[in-house]
Every structure is written in C-alpha cells, then in structure tokens.
Amino acid sequence: MADPPQIVLLLLLLFPIAAIHSNAEETFDVRRHLSTVTRSLSLSLSSYHVAKDISENSFVPSNIGDQCKPIHLNLVARHGTRAPTKKKMKELEALATRLEVLLENVKEQKSSVQNIPAWLWEWKSPWTGKHKGGELISEGENELYQLGIRTREKFPELFHEDYHPDVYPIKATQVSRASASAVAFGMGLFSNRGNLGPGRNRAFAVTSESRASDIMLRFHDCCQNYKAYRKSREPAIDKLKEPVLNEITQKLVKRWGLNFTLRDVSSLWFLCKQEASLLNTTDQACALFSPTEVGLLEWTDDLEAFILKGYGNALNYRMGVPLLEDVIQSMEQAIKAKEDGLVPGSYEMARLRFAHAETLLPFSCLIGLFLNGPEFEQILREEPLQPPPKPPQKRKWRGSTVAPFAGNNMLVLYSCPTNNSSNYFVQVLHNEHPISLPGCENSDFCPFEVFKEKIASPHLKHDYNSLCSLLSEQSEQTTPTSKFSQILSWFFPSDAAQHQKAEL
Template identity: 75%
Template sequence: MAAPLMVSLLLLTFFHAASVLATANSDFDVRRHLSTVTRYHVAKEISDNSYVPSNVPDQCKPIHLNLVARHGTRAPTKKKMKLLDALGTRLEVLLENVKEKKSGALPAWLWGWKSPWTGKHKGGELISLGESELYELGIRVREKFPQLFHEDYHPDIYPIRATQVSRASASAVAFGMGLFSDRGNLGPGHHRAFAVISESRASDIMLRFHDCCQNYKAFRKSQEPSVDKLKEPILDEITKELVKHWGLNFTRQDVSSLWFLCKQEAALLNKTDQACSLFSPSEVGLLEWTDDLEVFIVKGYGNSLNYRMGVPLLGDVMQSMEQAIKAKEEGLVPGSYEMAKLRFAHAETLLPFSCLIGLFLDGRDFDKILREEPLQLPPKPPQTRIWHGSTVAPFAGNNMLGCGDSDFCPFEVFKCGIIANDTNKQAMANTRLVFSSQYEWNSERRAIEEQLLTIVGITTLVVPVFVIVLNSFLALLAVNFCSVLRNFHVENRKRG
C-alpha cells in the first residue's frame, strides 16, 4: 500500500546577504516600518526572530514545490519620480522663506536637495538589490531541496511563470539564474538558458487578476476618497508637529511626499538619516499604519472582492499539487512530472492570495471571512496588530501553505481546509462573473473554471514561503478533518 502523502510547512531560514543599516543610536529601525516597500531581508529578520520550527520526520521527502512570489526591490515608478522632483522644488521654496534666519537646527541635507532619480525618464524596473534578493532566494531553494532540483532542466518539469511587467519577469530570471546556476555551460557562472512564460496583461487571471477585473477597478477607485479621509487626521497631526519642530511651513502633501521619500531612501539606498530622520519613531509607526490601512482596504480583507479574484490562482496551485501526488502514487519516476511550479508577480497578487487562504488573520475573524464580511480595520498604534504590509507583502515576499498549527499534515487535511465550507460555493461561482465581462473564456479556461467551482471554502493557514508535498508513512489521525481545520487559529509567529 502506498504511503500517505503529506503537505509540509517547512519554514525555511532564508537570509538575504545584504548589509544591515539601522538608525544610529537607537533600537528603533525605520527599515522595519516601511509597509510594502520593506526589503525582503528586513522582513525576514522580523519573522525569523520569533519562529521556532517543528521537527519534520526524516521519512518526509519533498516531491513538489509551489511558489507564489512578489518581484524584488524596484525603482520608483515614473509617476512617483515626478512627485519627488516636485518635492525638490517645494523644499527650495520652503527654505527660501527661512534663508535669512537660517538655523543650524535644520538638517544640512535639505539645502539644495535633489531627487536621486532626477533626469530618469523611465521607472519601476527591478534594481540590482532586487536582482540579488531573487538570485539568492533561488540558490537557497535549491540548497534546501536538492532532491527536487537534481533533474536536468525542462520547462515541463520546472515551469516558471511571470506577469508581462518587466520587474516581475526580471525577478523570475534572477531567481532562475540562482536556481540553475552551475547547471549549464554559459559563461564563468556555468549558467543555462530557461524559459519564463507570460500571459497577456489583458487576460492574466492567474497572476494579474486585478487588471482583468473591471468590478475591482471600480471598487478601488471608489475607495480612494474614504482612504484619504482616514489618513487625513494622522497626516494633519504629524504636519503640525513637523512645522513646530523644524520651523518650516509644511503642508499635508509635503509630509506625504517626505514619507514616500523616507521609504525609498531606506529601502533602495539604505539611508535612514535624511528624510526618515525628520520623523520620530512614533510618527513613523503612525505613517506605516496609514499605508497598511490602505493596503487592507483596497487589496486585503477590507472587501471580499479583493481576495476572491485569486480563486483561479488558488485552483492552479491545488491542481499542480494534486497532479504531482497522482504521479507519485502511480510510481512515475522524478523528472517525468512537474516537480516545481514557480510564479512571480506583484503585491496586488500576493496580498489577495494571502487573504484568500486566511493568512495574517485573527482566528476570531475567520467566520466573518467565510461569510465574506469585511473585517475591522487594523487598530491604530500603539495597539498591536497582525496586519503589517512589511510582513504581508515585502519586496520578494512569497507564500508557503500549511496546516493550522502543524508544520506538516496529510494532503487531504490541507485540501479539506481549502474546500471546507459549502456556504462559499455561490461566492466561488460568482468569481466567474467578475472576469467574464472583461474577455471571452476559451475552452481551457472554462475547464479550469469548472474545477474551481468545486473549491468552496478557505482556511486559516500559517504563513509563508512554499508549498511542498511530501511522502511519509506518518499520517495524522483525525475523525473530521474539516471541523478540526476550521477550529485552528492562525499563528503568525511562523514566517517564511
């Protein structure tokens, strides 16, 4: 009799090799409070400090790996570079008004400041730091799971998919270079060529569903005024304090631009002693919270539409896992079936997908999610909260699926959690309506859609890095897998 197949939550200790820059003479590190602009290695420092791995039985052997990852650290977009150029002009005006009474209290960097991106005509590309994040991640994955990557490369064994946006596809290439380094004959690094497949932006319901859904676009636009209204009191409060402290007539827009500059300097340039130094630690915490509110409302648990768009992606993840299990059960040799599926996309992909599977969620809120009810907003500092953009979707953030409090469990337990609740069947069916107005479904998508209609629930799963299907004789005994899973609480101490 074949051994039961298990799903393992192996939380990998992936460390980024970049240098660490902390704020001087303080335990407060601005780099940990940059919401979704946070660098990957910084987010990992936060989670790794609290994660205690469970013992995985020696009999467990990986047969398949699923990855859903965000692109690495990128440059500001063209729109944001214009904002920073405008900030430079604005600072000139503010400083001109105090020129005659120039004070040593004002930071020296303000005088004559110009955006580091002035003169650039394009933006949003993956930068070298982002390339390193994904390249080193690829190497760590191969080292952690050598038995999955000992086969010669073939696109049917190791399919790599990315969106058509260059920073996502470049991230896929960087990851692949690390994953398959020393496996070919190209150059001194012994690289080899590999394929990265992209779907058209107009029809990419797997990785760029937010661009395919007109209902979502309308919802997001409708939320802009209310999100701005929520931010205004905090921005006004901080603006008042900055004017008082620095003697410059800052406006709310100035503060918003300076906060954006702080995030870019800290994440991209490893600078925390310029724009970030204008804010106190408590002000940084409040500004991060306003960012997290926006992410929560328009990309997260604020509306079920946000995460229901991820149903096709979830269906693809489940299907690839089941196919690998079937191949193993039928005795197919490694290399004759798909051993890893690697996807590279955006925060707008990772955030909804994480919500769809119940990550970063208080157990008490799980029933609300099953009913597709919006959750309360993340509490304002100094209250603690689970929802932090810096850990939900940092640059190069990635997801691993697991089973409640366990690091591994039978695949049927995992699957039962995903399809657990019949009350969501109609909600899943309605996912079809979300996308169908945007383009015509071809026969392949219709087949996938019919399979997705059987996915009628979600579960509280523990946080992130990869899905690994394992073979082991150590099956967990459970009379009712679904009822057990529904009672699990999310423990976000387990971070990938």
C-alpha cells in the same frame, strides 16, 4: 570631590542607563517599517530580517519526520526591489521645487535656520533626469538570485533533476520587473547546472500571459468589479489618513520651522521609503520623523493595503481564485504522479510564479495567513475584518511582513508513507519560514485533504467571471459600500461617521 566608592557607584548607575538608551535607539531601524516598500533581504544579513516579525508570535514549526519527502513545490513570489515609477519620480521632482520655495520663505522672513537639516538646502531627487521607472534594480536582482540558490539548497530532492520546462515551469507577468525577477531567480536556481560562461549558467524558459487576460497573476487588472471598487474607495482612504497626517504635519512644522502641508509630508514619507529601501539612506528624509511618527505612517500604509488589497473586502482576495485553483491542481497532479509510480523528473516538480504585491497579498489572504482566532471563520462568511489596530497596539497585519519586495509564499507538498500507503501534507512557508494556518488548527503542516476542503474549497466555489463582471454584480453593488461604511464606523464616532459618509 566624591570619594572612589561613590564614583564607582555613579559609573555603575549611569552606564547601564546609557546602554539602555543606546540599545533602544539601535533597535529601531526605519528600514523595517516601510510597509510594502520594505526590502526582504537585509543589507547586512543573509536571511530575511522580516522573519523577526513572524517568529515573535512564539509559533513553533512542525517537526517533519524523516519518512516525509517533498514531492512538489508551489512558489508565488513578488518581484524584487524596484526603482520608483515615472509618476512617483515626478512627485519627487515636484517636492524638490516645493522645498526650494519653503526654504526661500524662511530666508525672506529672516527666521531661524539653525534647526533646518543641512541636506535640505542642496537636495535634488536622485532620479532627476531619468525618463523611465519601475524597473528591477541590482539589489532586486540579487534578492531573487539568492532566493533561487537558497530554494535549491533547502529542497535538494526537488531540484536535482536536469532542467526541463515541463518539470520546472516558470511563469511571470508581462511587467518587466516581474519577468526580470523570474530570470534572476532561475539563474540562482540553475547556477552551475549548464555550460554558459564562467558561471556555468544554462538557458531556461519564462512564459507570460497577455496583461489584458492574465487572470492567474494579474487578476486585479482584469477584474472590472474590483477596479470600480478600488477607484471608488481611494478618496475615502485619503480621508482616513488625514488625522494622522495632520498631527504629524503640525509636529514637523514646529520641529523644523518649515511650513509643511499634508501633501509635503506625504511626499517626504514616500522619499524616506525610497531612500531607505533603494539607497540605504536613513539620515535624510527618514530622520525628519520620530520613531513614533514612522510607526503611524507605516500603519496608514498598512491600513490602505488592508482595505484595498487585503481582508477589508472579500472581493480583494476572492478574485485570486484562478491562482488558488492552479496551486491545488498542481498538487493533485503531483499526487497522481506519485501514486502512478512515475519517477522524479518525468513529471512536474515545482511550479514557480513571479508577480506583484497585488498578487502575493491576496493569495496570502486566500490561504488565511496573519489571522487571529475566529477571524478565519469570518472570512469564510465574507465578513470584513477589523482593520489593523493603530499603534502602539500590536498587529499581525504589516506590509513589511505580508508583501515586502521579493516576499513569497512556498507551498510544499510532502509524501509521508505509513503502512504501505501514502499520506500527503502541505507545509506553507512565508518568506521562507514556516507559518501557522488558522484553517488547519494553526499548524504549518496540514493534511492535503484538510487544506483542500477547509482552506481552499470555500473560496473555490466562487467563479472569477461571476465575481469580476460588472453586469453580473449589478444586484450586489451595495455590498462593497456597506462593508466600507462598517470600516468607517470603526474609525469615527456614530455622529462623525454619518457626516463622514455623507461627505464621501
């Protein structure tokens, strides 16, 4: 038997090691790695848990002086957490049937069932029996309601006026989850400002354009050129994902003793994202994957968003020019009202918009967020950027940060009087946190004229109809193909790339 000093030494050596292993396990939370299905509002925190990803880049926000006062706010927000769509619910029902077949095969072959997770034997889709989908759920309502409250608390100078639709216009797409998000936000923003019910709520207006012509918030749906580009590229994206899915499928088959296919693994990953995000369940589908495998699957989702909605092609975000024009126009109107000496409440104080990931993500690209070094100059030249690097390499482009549920960009216009004149600045908050602007020397507090000339104007020289009309783009049809060929070359050696392109 070891004497007491040796025992003490062993305890000192063992417990720190155990603590390190414990901390490593605790720091990995699958709910932070769900790409654009990530919840913006942590279930246990009152602030964005994705803010960790922003703050890790050691960016120090600007110190805004007391002489600077906010005079206008632009908000572009994604809807809150929603239920799976009808199409995806059918996929989960098909997965339940497929799992039954796999488990029955194990029984018939008299294989070992000891390693198979117990939940699989009785699993049914939680959405079985539902006939509709895609709606904003209660967690999503609360995300936007709390965002409304926090916005008013953060900018009391902008939201102390009585409500009027011309002072606080609220716009949403005609998709119900977006308009419901706008209502939830408005209930928080104007809470205790009316006389309706015990919560002293008040009525407010939410306006929408027709889905067929909403080039402001659903520009992706109205852009024929983009729809053709996306349709032609989606099969190629699946090909890019295959190597990762193949590798993970082989590991899962060996680990759990079930003959999973690539399609099975893809459906199980989707189930993991839905369970973790909507049900806060992380010990079922998500537990089938190791942290490393989760990281790779998250990367494939981020890669898809990058190529089809982000910096992978200039058309992805350039088609958002009507929205950027609207933002710049609202700021110019606020500056004119300030210069004309109009009193607050007699002009528009905030322009509030609620839409989708397909809106927020391109808009973030238009103002140059999540770029490194010379990449901002590349997008001004309409060059596709290198895709987000594969784990374990670090990357800025993460769907969980760029466009989570209830994700948002706030562009706050400040007036900073100096020597009897006013200087105007724009601060960009991404998910409520200041973020650097590569187009403004990586500052988050950018002179309005610099923001307009260096960041907005290079995009605003493009016309939406010219970008999106198939007829007017006939002469440039090879551009998306050549850009995508470049992306393929980043993933495959030259010989393999030629074979891959021929196959596609």
